[in-house]
Amino acid sequence: MSPQRPTGLRRRATALGLAALLAxxxxxxxxxxxxxxxxxxxxxxxxxxxxxxxxxxxHFDRAAGQVAESIxxxxxxxxxxGMIPARQMVRVARDGAVQALxxxxxxxxxxxxxxxxxxxxxxxxxxxxxxxxxxxYSSGRGGLTGIWQVSRSGEPRLVVPLPADTFPNALVIDxxxxxxxxxxxxxxxxxxxxxxxxAASVWSADPxxxxxxxxxxNGMKIHDGAVWASNSDRGTIVRIPVTGDGGSGRAEVRAxxxxxxxxxxxxxxxxxxxxxxxxxxxxxxxxxxxAQETLLDSEDGMQGxxxxxxxxxxxYVTNGANLAGNDPTLMLAELRRC
Numbered sequence: 001m002s003p004q005r006p007t008g009l010r011r012r013a014t015a016l017g018l019a020a021l022l023a024x025x026x027x028x029x030x031x032x033x034x035x036x037x038x039x040x041x042x043x044x045x046x047x048x049x050x051x052x053x054x055x056x057x058x059h060f061d062r063a064a065g066q067v068a069e070s071i072x073x074x075x076x077x078x079x080x081x082g083m084i085p086a087r088q089m090v091r092v093a094r095d096g097a098v099q100a101l102x103x104x105x106x107x108x109x110x111x112x113x114x115x116x117x118x119x120x121x122x123x124x125x126x127x128x129x130x131x132x133x134x135x136x137y138s139s140g141r142g143g144l145t146g147i148w149q150v151s152r153s154g155e156p157r158l159v160v161p162l163p164a165d166t167f168p169n170a171l172v173i174d175x176x177x178x179x180x181x182x183x184x185x186x187x188x189x190x191x192x193x194x195x196x197x198x199a200a201s202v203w204s205a206d207p208x209x210x211x212x213x214x215x216x217x218n219g220m221k222i223h224d225g226a227v228w229a230s231n232s233d234r235g236t237i238v239r240i241p242v243t244g245d246g247g248s249g250r251a252e253v254r255a256x257x258x259x260x261x262x263x264x265x266x267x268x269x270x271x272x273x274x275x276x277x278x279x280x281x282x283x284x285x286x287x288x289x290x291a292q293e294t295l296l297d298s299e300d301g302m303q304g305x306x307x308x309x310x311x312x313x314x315x316y317v318t319n320g321a322n323l324a325g326n327d328p329t330l331m332l333a334e335l336r337r338c
Contacts, residue, residue: 049267049274049285050338051295051315058096060328066090068318068328070170070263071309072127079309079316081330082125082135089125089135089150092330101133102150107141114140115167115186116215124171124182128195134159136168136182146200147171147180147193159197166191170220170229170263177246181220183209183229188216190229190240190248203227204248208238219263219307224271228254228264235259237273237286255290263307265315267335274315276305281324283308283317296333303327310335 060066065086072080077094080101087104104122114120120139127133133150137158146168147160160180162168167186174181178195181203188210192203204227209217212233219230227240227248235258241249254271260279264286267274273286274295281302285293296302296317303325307318313335321328 048287048293048338049269049272050336051283051333052336054296054300054331054333056301056329057316057332058092058098058330060090060098060330062321062326062328066328067320067322068330069122069306069320070124071307071316071318071330072125072133073309073311073316074127077314079330080125080127080133081318082122084121084123084320084322085119087120087122087137089122089133096330102135102154102156104135104137104139104148104156105144107139107144114138114145115165117167120144123167123169126171126173126180128173129175134171134173134180136171138167140164147182147197149197160193160200162191162200167215169218172220172222172227174222179246181222181227183217183220185215185218185232186211190217190220190227204240204251206238206240206248206251208234208236208251208253218261219276221265223266230258230261230264230275232259232261232278235261237261237264237275255286255292257292258284258286262305265308265310267310267315268312269337274308274310276308276317278304278306278320278323281305281319298324301329301331303329 067084069084070082079092089101091099124136139145142164146162148156149159150156166184168182169185170183172181180193182191190204191200193200215232217229218232221228230237236253237255238251239254240251262276262278264273264275271288275284281298282294283296303319303321304323306320309316315333317331319329
């Protein structure tokens with residue numbers, strides 16, 4: 001999740017919480033789920049990965065708070081998505097059908113004030129190899145904020161509590177070490193916790209994860225013997241090596257100039273990355289040397305781009321429409337070498 005840095009009049013709006021902005025933006029009618037629709041892509045790209053057959057797989061209900069935030073891939077081509085102000089986890093089938101799986105509870109009395117955003121929100125989602133589903137919840141209350149597991153019947157339960165003043169954002173399962181890793185965007189940290197549940201501890205508080213006054217560590221992936229994380233305020237992607245005992249080494253900045261970056265994923269071509277730039281509604285290819293090229297932008301239907309997940313030659317992209325537009329979507333594209 002990557003809310004825009006406030007400037008001018010936006011500072012007053014942010015003080016009221018991003019959730020208020022989201023609610024105000026839902027005044028118009030939401031687009032109903034639709035059949036696949038073709039979306040154009042830019043024809044000219046430098047050598048590397050480009051996109052073809054870009055489709056809108058699903059539209060979400062903006063008026064109901066279905067602001068698409070995060071993606072967990074499922075076998076067979078389906079995905080699970082976290083919905084920010086709706087506090088929901090939904091499944092999108094391969095044919096675009098949308099099914100609500102669970103809604104996280106409001107704090108008693110409807111209270112709870114989260115850092116930066118204000119109202120309680122759902123952020124990252126993850127799926128284990130066994131099929132267990134997990135979701136992050138930032139509620140502003142102890143005993144609610146943290147990692148929740150969602151049962152097959154849709155019952156959520158808290159399995160890893162996190163401090164009330166954290167803003168958990170990206171959730172990754174480190175299967176090799178049987179643990180969760182969680183970015184904390186306002187604390188500028190990465191937490192770790194046992195996959196079986198229990199107490200969390202800080203895995204890294206490297207200065208490269210710190211916010212520049214707003215949102216720091218955001219998206220996260222495990223790749224090439226390291227944990228990679230984006231920093232929204234600083235517009236960077238950093239690589240933190242995993243030590244032999246599973247600890248964290250010193251962060252190395254691998255890409256800059258990506259202000260407003262949210263989530264990202266690797267294309268399968270070395271350390272080439274696709275980055276979701278929430279603030280400017282773009283999907284950007286970042287080469288191994290840090291060079292960047294916009295593959296999709298607002299002309300292609302990008303609206304507050306929040307997340308990207310790659311499986312094989314397919315890339316799934318969510319648009320939250322939380323900063324621009326009013327049509328949150330899940331898009332699907334074919335990865336091509338060009």
